[in-house]
Amino acid sequence: MAHEITADFEKVYDGGPTIRAAFHMPADRPHVTVLFGPSGSGKTTILRCLAGLDRPQAGRISFAGALWFDADQGIMMPPQRRGIGYLFQDYALFPHLTVTQNIGYALAALSVRARATRVNEMITLLKLEGLEDRRPSQVAGGQQQRVALARVLAPHPRLLLLDEPLSALDVPTREELRRELRGLLRSQPSPVMCVTHDSVEALTLADEVAVVAGGRIVQVGPPDEVFSRPVNAQVAAIVGVETVVAARAGERTDGLVALEVGSARLWAIDPAEQATNFFVSIRAEDVTVAVGALPSSSARNHLAGRITEVRPAGPVSRVVLECGFTLIALVTRQAAKDLGLRPGALVTATVKASTIHLIPR
């Protein structure tokens, strides 16, 4: 347990919700845990309790054997001594300081030269050259985010806490930074806990996803498992009914890329980046199920499979089929009845290449 962060605490708001979190994560390597859930579910509170900005009423938090919080012993280590890096949702850059001064803010104990060296490393790492003497208000949103990251990483934090790191950005900037953020989080030595309500962000960044709902952590696991196999209806509603499965890119031709998914092969639109590892995400309503001979079709993916489960949900049925990987389809109950869809039935699932969403890893 010496190299773990263990937390089990309860934070009660006066006349408000109770947030209860129990989890553990590695403390000595760049492991990214994503707290995923709708807004108001208590994700940020969990982060703030870890940071020492909020004080839980009960429980304990320890980091690599050191006690950060213990309600019974009355221990509450102040945020200053926890050695964390906390990235605020709207960055909280100091408006009266330049980019350089913001990045060097936590380095007051270093000599002038050592501080300048570290600040320059950060400026290079986050591609902020040329903005050194600007104030936060004079740089664009994406650059503010980079400054905030640089400021957080500069003092070598032992734990990184990111609160909705990309939510304040416009869509193109967000997509660009999302790719970069993963690489950045891998390249530094500390564990990361990241709060988000964006599933693409969760799938891009996470080694492990913890789904938060109603102030509780309701499911923890690898991202593809959490997104594909929610433990209950509540989690399913939060993550959305989707197939999420790991894939490796193979042959690339005509703007398409072949993906090895389990024992099956899928064609998808080749994304701009040359990554080889992806999460494949397929919305259940984009999957068509057919029985018998197939007419010629514009769809690129026809997967032979066996139905393992049919579960009615209102006017539609959720059909789970095994076709080299587990694929989920939504069909109307009428169609399910007409086609005789039941567990064991052999069917062909059709998925258009353009509806397959690739998330680079």
Added chain:
Amino acid sequence: MSWEPIILTLRLAGLTAAILVVVGVPIAYWLTYSRWRWKFLVEAVVALPLVLPPTVLGFYVLVAVSPRSPLGQMYQTLTGHSLAFTFEGLLFASVLYSLPFAVQPFTSAFGAVDPKLVEASWTLGVSRLKTFFRVTLPLSAAGVVTGVVLSFAHTLGEFGVVLMVGGNIPGVTRTVSIDIYDEVQALNYSAAAQTALVLLLFSFVILSVVYALNRRVWAVWPMR
């Protein structure tokens, strides 16, 4: 027109404003961040000089600084002379009288600083005290300047408290407002008019500075 009361008044106002920075900033910090349930009592005490007639405040100060009171006795043992009817006694009264004019702008300026910035500083390992000097105070500069200027200006024009506490000793406690009053009593209207004009112009300039700062005409740095 005599310059002596004007110089004395400026000295009194300047020292009052300086002491109020030293005393007012910690009070304002405490008022901003304390979660003590009886905090409102302290807020009320700080605001009292706004509503009390200066003569009432002056009366209590006079009693407090008299050689028979504990405070007056302590001062006499420390310095060898009495506090009543001295410049120091007047300064003490002025500080109390102008306290809300410094503390209230300070408090609202500190309160307007985004708490996230303060928390960001804490998570970056910077102590509460250093955070105050590196984040809260620079971002409250306009409010602090307003408080200093207002308390300075307020001291310039005080009359009742000076009358009660200071007496009317030329060069020691005879301030501009007392001087004008005396000239008028002596039917010496032209001298009163000159001194009054100086005070009027001075006050106008100072208040213009305050309002310019509050409109961020002279903002120390661009705001977000």
